[in-house]
Amino acid sequence: MFRLLLLMLPLISVSLEARQIDVVAGWNKPPYIVTSDNSGFEIELAEKILARLGHSINPIYVPFGRTLRQLKSGRADIVLTVNLSHEISAEYLTDEYVTYQNSAISLASRQLNLHSVDDLKNYTVLAFQTARRVLGADFANATGEHRGYLEIADQGRQVRMLLLGSVDIAVMDRNIFSWLRSQLPPAQQKDVRIHNLFKQTTYRAAIADKGLREGFNRELKAMMKDGQYQMLADKYRLAITPDSGDYSNKASSIFPGTAARNNEHVSANMLIRQQRSY
CATH class of the missing domain: 3.40.190.10 (Periplasmic binding protein-like II)
Known part of the structure; x- marks a missing residue:
């Protein structure tokens, strides 16, 4: 006992x-x-x-x-x-x-080409809350005096405003954008361009x-x-984890078929096909 x-x-x-x-x-x-x-x-x-x-x-x-x-x-x-x-x-x-892999995301129809965070000064930008704090000094400097820059807590609103054309660019994690866009009616899931401006x-x-x-x-x-x-x-089909290396060198499971380049075109049909597997 x-x-x-x-x-x-x-x-x-x-x-x-x-x-x-x-x-x-x-x-x-x-x-x-x-x-x-x-x-x-x-x-x-x-x-x-x-x-x-x-x-x-x-x-x-x-x-x-x-x-x-x-x-x-x-x-x-x-x-x-x-x-x-x-x-x-x-x-x-x-x-x-x-x-997380944050990116600048724009409507493909706008045909924007962004090569550095400095280019964001020319457009209206809607970012996630605390983005200035976590995305580095260059981003903070580029948006510090920018009157067309705003941070919000509701990331679903980011996606909706971008797809409606209310803002030029949404700055957010690619996986979050993909998931939230997939919840919208197919007619609203417009093609987008991913601009790879940020590190993990x-x-x-x-x-x-x-x-x-x-x-x-x-x-x-x-x-x-x-x-x-x-x-x-x-x-949860995460394309990146702390041990999986640099996202920019990998094909994304959320955005299948995309190349590792600075301005990637992502069609709505690609996303719809991928999201059906969830």
């Missing part, structure tokens, strides 16, 4: 420490964050990591620009999709767990509790090693 109790002690310890973890993420940005059913690559990854630690997840969604406030005010245990460019101490950041942006989670942060990193590495991480990336 005494030996049995000793064997059960670790399980008792885990169950006593198990709790619901408040995880803050930005508004809807599939395939990474899907607010309607608490899914998406980042939410499911956090949920799986926490489950391996004996915890459950309580997702909380706020505008992307306000996510870190929740951690600083003590209203969140974990904040997703942050990095060193945000106003957060490096000691709170986990290992990298996801990579890798993101981490911010966790104030040292023990939870170390556990997150440990289980993240374990999932990468045992294949669970890749299975989740494949589920």
